[in-house]
Amino acid sequence: MVIIGGGPAGLSAGIYASRGRLKTILIEKGAIGGAIVNASLVENYPGFPDGVSGIDLTQAMYRQAVKFGLETVTAEVTAVVPEAEVKLVRTTEGDYRARALIIAGGSERAKLGVPGEAEFTGRGVSYCATCDGAFFRDKVVAVVGGGDSAVTDALELTHFARKVFLIHRRHELRATRVLQERALNEKKIEFVWESAVTEIKGEKFVNTIRLRHVKTGAENELAVDGVFVSVGNYPATAYLKGVVALDSNGAVVVNEKMETSARGIFAAGDIRSGSIRQVISAAGDGAVAAVSAAAYLGV
Ligand code: NAP
Numbered sequence: 001m002v003i004i005g006g007g008p009a010g011l012s013a014g015i016y017a018s019r020g021r022l023k024t025i026l027i028e029k030g031a032i033g034g035a036i037v038n039a040s041l042v043e044n045y046p047g048f049p050d051g052v053s054g055i056d057l058t059q060a061m062y063r064q065a066v067k068f069g070l071e072t073v074t075a076e077v078t079a080v081v082p083e084a085e086v087k088l089v090r091t092t093e094g095d096y097r098a099r100a101l102i103i104a105g106g107s108e109r110a111k112l113g114v115p116g117e118a119e120f121t122g123r124g125v126s127y128c129a130t131c132d133g134a135f136f137r138d139k140v141v142a143v144v145g146g147g148d149s150a151v152t153d154a155l156e157l158t159h160f161a162r163k164v165f166l167i168h169r170r171h172e173l174r175a176t177r178v179l180q181e182r183a184l185n186e187k188k189i190e191f192v193w194e195s196a197v198t199e200i201k202g203e204k205f206v207n208t209i210r211l212r213h214v215k216t217g218a219e220n221e222l223a224v225d226g227v228f229v230s231v232g233n234y235p236a237t238a239y240l241k242g243v244v245a246l247d248s249n250g251a252v253v254v255n256e257k258m259e260t261s262a263r264g265i266f267a268a269g270d271i272r273s274g275s276i277r278q279v280i281s282a283a284g285d286g287a288v289a290a291v292s293a294a295a296y297l298g299v
Contacts, residue, residue, distance in 0.1 A: 007034020009269025012286030018068035033058030107233035116200030124206025
């Protein structure tokens with residue numbers, strides 16, 4: 001069996017598959033742990049009443065999987081070719097052949113798509129508050145977005161920045177209520193409602209963002225040292241077009257057994273259609289996918 005992706009979905013599948021004594025290789029292009037490694041505190045994974053960091057949680061999952069025999073490889077998957085009973089997985093480090101495949105490759109961070117964003121990435125524009133927050137000690141930063149990620153990032157940044165603008169395109173946050181309450185009570189956070197960032201400007205580093213009020217169309221500029229973009233994610237399925245059915249958002253369509261449209265190929269976690277994109281559901285999906293894959297293999 002091959003598992004693509006080393007986040008909670010892939011690691012959970014790895015634990016189940018390895019305990020089932022399936023010869024299993026997990027392929028991960030970056031660090032083990034997936035997107036949740038950027039969370040300094042996960043408060044909603046059962047069993048951790050005081051919370052746990054994303055790194056500690058996924059490292060424990062990794063140790064648990066390796067203990068039962070999971071092998072991991074660092075490589076980027078570039079193509080999947082279903083060849084009758086065998087699935088060929090092409091990677092930057094060579095080809096793998098598997099009788100069953102679990103796709104758990106998660107999602108990519110969405111971009112704003114405005115002028116200056118690409119130019120200033122790494123020079124004031126960031127997609128990871130946990131990674132880059134400390135560079136903005138006593139500075140003024142903006143977070144763009146209104147979901148759990150944006151609000152979590154804004155709260156995280158209050159530990160470093162002197163002021164955090166949270167810029168959202170509506171007048172209502174999408175984030176979980178408990179996070180909203182914390183942010184609304186945090187004096188360092190100033191909400192900028194119903195506003196879209198239209199441009200990111202600077203010289204060597206970011207120094208200004210241009211905003212447009214979505215209702216009145218009025219434009220203004222805000223002086224900031226950093227911009228954290230937290231406007232959601234999209235499934236990382238570019239290499240899967242034509243291999244398995246994807247929904248209109250590009251997520252892998254699965255049934256309740258995590259079976260995709262292709263026999264012997266399963267999907268789990270953020271990459272699959274209908275995911276609620278939480279660690280707990282990703283881990284659950286991984287278990288379902290591995291049990292279904294074992295049944296498919298007849299073991
Ligand atoms: P999300 O829930 O999809 O929210 C994306 C936010 O960005 C929305 O508020 C959206 O606005 C805004 N947005 C989207 N495109 C935009 C654009 N082009 N310009 C400006 N704003 C834009 O994404 P997320 O916050 O990354 O969360 C993803 C998943 O991870 C969710 O399921 C979330 O629950 C989970 N997560 C959970 C936690 C936690 O603590 N439990 C932490 C982080 C993430 P609208 O609201 O107007 O659509």
